[in-house]
Amino acid sequence: MTSSSDRDPPERVVVGMLGCGTVGTGVARLLLDNRDRIADRVGVPVILGPVAVRNLSRRRDVEIERLTSDPHEVTTDPDVDIVIEVMGGIEPARSLIVEALEAGKSVVTANKELVSTLGEELLQLAHGKGARLEYEAAVAGGIPIIKPLRESLAGDRVRRVLGILNGTTNYILTQMTEHGMAFGEALAAAQRLGFAEADPTADVEGNDAAAKAAILASLAFDTRIVAGDVYREGISRVTASDIAFARRMGYVIKLLAIADDDGSRIGARVHPCLIPSDHPLASVRDSFNAVFVEADAVDDLMLYGRGAGALPTGSAVVGDVVSAARGLLSGEQPPAHGTRHSKPIRPFDELVAQYSVRLSVADRPGVLAEIASVFGAQEVSIKSVWQEDTGETAQLVFITHAARERDVQRTVEQLRSLASVRDITSVLRVEGGEV
Amino acid sequence: MTSSSDRDPPERVVVGMLGCGTVGTGVARLLLDNRDRIADRVGVPVILGPVAVRNLSRRRDVEIERLTSDPHEVTTDPDVDIVIEVMGGIEPARSLIVEALEAGKSVVTANKELVSTLGEELLQLAHGKGARLEYEAAVAGGIPIIKPLRESLAGDRVRRVLGILNGTTNYILTQMTEHGMAFGEALAAAQRLGFAEADPTADVEGNDAAAKAAILASLAFDTRIVAGDVYREGISRVTASDIAFARRMGYVIKLLAIADDDGSRIGARVHPCLIPSDHPLASVRDSFNAVFVEADAVDDLMLYGRGAGALPTGSAVVGDVVSAARGLLSGEQPPAHGTRHSKPIRPFDELVAQYSVRLSVADRPGVLAEIASVFGAQEVSIKSVWQEDTGETAQLVFITHAARERDVQRTVEQLRSLASVRDITSVLRVEGGEV
Numbered sequence: 001m002t003s004s005s006d007r008d009p010p011e012r013v014v015v016g017m018l019g020c021g022t023v024g025t026g027v028a029r030l031l032l033d034n035r036d037r038i039a040d041r042v043g044v045p046v047i048l049g050p051v052a053v054r055n056l057s058r059r060r061d062v063e064i065e066r067l068t069s070d071p072h073e074v075t076t077d078p079d080v081d082i083v084i085e086v087m088g089g090i091e092p093a094r095s096l097i098v099e100a101l102e103a104g105k106s107v108v109t110a111n112k113e114l115v116s117t118l119g120e121e122l123l124q125l126a127h128g129k130g131a132r133l134e135y136e137a138a139v140a141g142g143i144p145i146i147k148p149l150r151e152s153l154a155g156d157r158v159r160r161v162l163g164i165l166n167g168t169t170n171y172i173l174t175q176m177t178e179h180g181m182a183f184g185e186a187l188a189a190a191q192r193l194g195f196a197e198a199d200p201t202a203d204v205e206g207n208d209a210a211a212k213a214a215i216l217a218s219l220a221f222d223t224r225i226v227a228g229d230v231y232r233e234g235i236s237r238v239t240a241s242d243i244a245f246a247r248r249m250g251y252v253i254k255l256l257a258i259a260d261d262d263g264s265r266i267g268a269r270v271h272p273c274l275i276p277s278d279h280p281l282a283s284v285r286d287s288f289n290a291v292f293v294e295a296d297a298v299d300d301l302m303l304y305g306r307g308a309g310a311l312p313t314g315s316a317v318v319g320d321v322v323s324a325a326r327g328l329l330s331g332e333q334p335p336a337h338g339t340r341h342s343k344p345i346r347p348f349d350e351l352v353a354q355y356s357v358r359l360s361v362a363d364r365p366g367v368l369a370e371i372a373s374v375f376g377a378q379e380v381s382i383k384s385v386w387q388e389d390t391g392e393t394a395q396l397v398f399i400t401h402a403a404r405e406r407d408v409q410r411t412v413e414q415l416r417s418l419a420s421v422r423d424i425t426s427v428l429r430v431e432g433g434e435v
Numbered sequence: 436m437t438s439s440s441d442r443d444p445p446e447r448v449v450v451g452m453l454g455c456g457t458v459g460t461g462v463a464r465l466l467l468d469n470r471d472r473i474a475d476r477v478g479v480p481v482i483l484g485p486v487a488v489r490n491l492s493r494r495r496d497v498e499i500e501r502l503t504s505d506p507h508e509v510t511t512d513p514d515v516d517i518v519i520e521v522m523g524g525i526e527p528a529r530s531l532i533v534e535a536l537e538a539g540k541s542v543v544t545a546n547k548e549l550v551s552t553l554g555e556e557l558l559q560l561a562h563g564k565g566a567r568l569e570y571e572a573a574v575a576g577g578i579p580i581i582k583p584l585r586e587s588l589a590g591d592r593v594r595r596v597l598g599i600l601n602g603t604t605n606y607i608l609t610q611m612t613e614h615g616m617a618f619g620e621a622l623a624a625a626q627r628l629g630f631a632e633a634d635p636t637a638d639v640e641g642n643d644a645a646a647k648a649a650i651l652a653s654l655a656f657d658t659r660i661v662a663g664d665v666y667r668e669g670i671s672r673v674t675a676s677d678i679a680f681a682r683r684m685g686y687v688i689k690l691l692a693i694a695d696d697d698g699s700r701i702g703a704r705v706h707p708c709l710i711p712s713d714h715p716l717a718s719v720r721d722s723f724n725a726v727f728v729e730a731d732a733v734d735d736l737m738l739y740g741r742g743a744g745a746l747p748t749g750s751a752v753v754g755d756v757v758s759a760a761r762g763l764l765s766g767e768q769p770p771a772h773g774t775r776h777s778k779p780i781r782p783f784d785e786l787v788a789q790y791s792v793r794l795s796v797a798d799r800p801g802v803l804a805e806i807a808s809v810f811g812a813q814e815v816s817i818k819s820v821w822q823e824d825t826g827e828t829a830q831l832v833f834i835t836h837a838a839r840e841r842d843v844q845r846t847v848e849q850l851r852s853l854a855s856v857r858d859i860t861s862v863l864r865v866e867g868g869e870v
Contacts, residue, residue: 026732152582280718
């Protein structure tokens with residue numbers, strides 16, 4: 001802030017930026033195009049200062065006055081009040097953010113890898129320095145979810161958060177659902193359209209969603225959860241026939257990130273789920289994201305929107321810049337939003353959920369009874385069964401009542417050893433219903 | 436705030452409350468039950484002080500220490516830092532809020548009538564006194580929408596807001612859609628369940644939604660819009676057969692509040708609409724509310740949740756109390772969120788939208804051509820037609836391309852004068868598609 005003394009109101013806020021790829025370009029464009037609106041909201045102009053990039057000569061869609069190849073020029077410039085970090089990855093992003101915070105600058109980041117592993121340390125450092133660390137853009141792109149969890153629900157108790165946090169996998173599942181495509185075919189379509197990367201592992205195996213789930217869980221339950229704490233299963237084994245069977249039983253299949261507080265322990269997991277087709281998350285199509293919150297007072301709440309893209313994510317970054325700038329101007333001490341509790345993580349095999357188990361069995365008398373008794377012996381109670389005969393074999397789908405993961409896995413093991421069971425086609429969890 | 440001098444950090448924040456009906460009881464319970472969580476978020480304890488009620492002897496579901504029948508005891512108590520107003524209505528709520536603001540206290544209100552008519556004056560008064568006026572609970576109950584519009588989208592340009600803002604009418608329309616009920620039957624069911632009042636006019640005729648639309652439009656477009664500026668049509672003339680015909684053409688019928696900025700003028704209206712059944716708003720069932728925002732950068736955003744009820748609305752009030760308390764503690768000057776622009780209101784007959792026109796006509800050759808030529812003469816272009824013969828008469832449904840309200844009304848007038856037209860059964864606007 002340019003001010004003649006500490007007491008004079010500053011005349012402007014200067015923002016520096018680390019990185020200028022897709023999101024950075026979006027941020028720069030929004031800061032420039034909406035300069036008047038932003039000045040209105042902040043009270044003084046917000047100026048884009050130095051921007052550090054790897055390649056100075058690369059063509060960009062936006063005019064940036066001060067490009068530099070030295071990121072320290074951004075983090076150490078005494079004129080810079082707020083540093084935006086949109087490089088991604090752990091290093092050098094972490095060191096540069098530390099450098100900026102140490103210098104008392106506020107930081108706005110869109111970096112989910114960093115926040116989901118080292119967020120706690122960075123928030124504590126920021127707090128110690130009287131600086132802010134904002135990260136709305138790190139989860140679900142343009143959807144405001146960090147602020148609502150932190151502020152609007154401050155007087156409430158969140159029980160559970162369910163999110164569609166990865167647009168690539170939601171696009172793939174939508175294609176499989178609406179056009180009967182196989183997984184590989186839908187993935188190839190997503191790659192052609194630029195929704196999926198050449199190496200789709202991070203999206204398809206649930207790692208991207210797991211990092212975001214860790215951030216949401218930490219915030220919702222005021223407990224430190226890192227990406228490594230989140231159980232994950234991807235969608236590469238989901239088949240078009242799983243989806244078709246689910247639909248006949250009134251469900252759709254979505255890759256959900258789910259975090260819950262059962263009173264004493266926190267669970268955090270990412271895996272494909274059946275959800276009832278009239279659940280609000282079922283209508284989240286294509287590459288859209290959504291976060292569904294179940295809380296004591298507010299009951300059900302869903303926030304839906306674009307989870308990625310230069311402008312949606314850029315919009316979330318700029319919203320954070322406006323908050324940080326207003327905080328700087330007012331001299332408000334930033335909230336101590338580190339985590340206050342340290343509830344243990346619930347082991348995944350102690351999860352209690354509903355399950356869908358699909359099998360191919362010999363089509364002869366007594367088989368259904370034999371299989372049902374295996375469920376019964378493990379105390380897994382059956383809610384509904386669907387059978388389709390296909391000649392020598394029959395397809396069976398069981399939906400269970402709430403059961404323990406461990407007991408269901410034991411049930412499946414025992415079913416596999418039966419002579420009458422040809423194949424356990426799929427075991428999927430069911431959410432959004434009972435429990 | 437109890438502090439020995441202006442410089443010492445205050446030890447607590449005291450909240451007074453005007454009114455203690457359904458929402459007030461929810462607020463009191465949340466403040467008491469979540470006292471530790473709230474103290475964590477604010478930094479110091481938040482204490483419920485005096486609560487003014489009309490009837491001191493009424494039984495309440497929550498233990499309140501200081502009940503008074505004199506509301507001025509709340510607004511003038513020097514220990515009270517924040518006044519919550521949950522009385523509703525214009526007077527005496529307005530005078531009491533003015534009294535509190537004049538005394539430099541911050542105010543949190545859930546009063547949509549007041550904010551939608553005199554919000555601007557109250558915000559200016561608050562700003563002049565260095566106090567805050569927060570009103571998250573006045574629109575869409577527990578859904579965080581005021582803060583996201585004001586803060587998260589600060590760097591974006593909102594083009595349009597579409598909301599399902601009245602739970603009663605959404606419940607009625609859901610019953611009509613899913614159970615084929617007539618309007619009167621669904622209204623009676625809503626009244627039995629306590630979702631609709633004995634006199635349902637405010638809900639059913641769109642007045643409640645219009646007040647909320649005015650508040651959202653003012654905020655989204657930074658222009659003063661009062662409830663009286665909002666065009667309104669209720670749902671009492673919507674029939675089960677309108678809904679059935681809409682469904683066959685791939686639409687559902689919802690009562691929408693819509694506000695848009697066409698670049699030079701602001702439109703604000705509440706009326707029943709056809710929306711495509713795969714639009715996210717179409718899946719908002721029962722008494723849930725939702726706000727769908729279309730903005731330049733963030734693209735489509737939807738916020739969904741409980742629009743009413745003691746605890747959801749109470750949760751929004753408590754979220755505002757936490758913000759106001761944090762603002763008080765930090766000494767932050769509240770944002771000047773009065774309206775900065777004064778764009779004119781677009782007259783309703785200049786609306787450009789798609790329309791659905793359903794008629795009953797004589798079933799004989801040449802009638803379709805005759806009717807289509809009336810549309811053509813008014814430059815209303817037809818997108819699709821659906822015809823069903825029912826003996827002597829045929830049912831025709833036209834969906835138009837984007838057309839001007841005035842031209843469509845002229846078309847309908849002319850159609851009414853044709854001998855072959857038995858009845859114009861319904862004229863409804865279509866949203867969520869082209870335009």
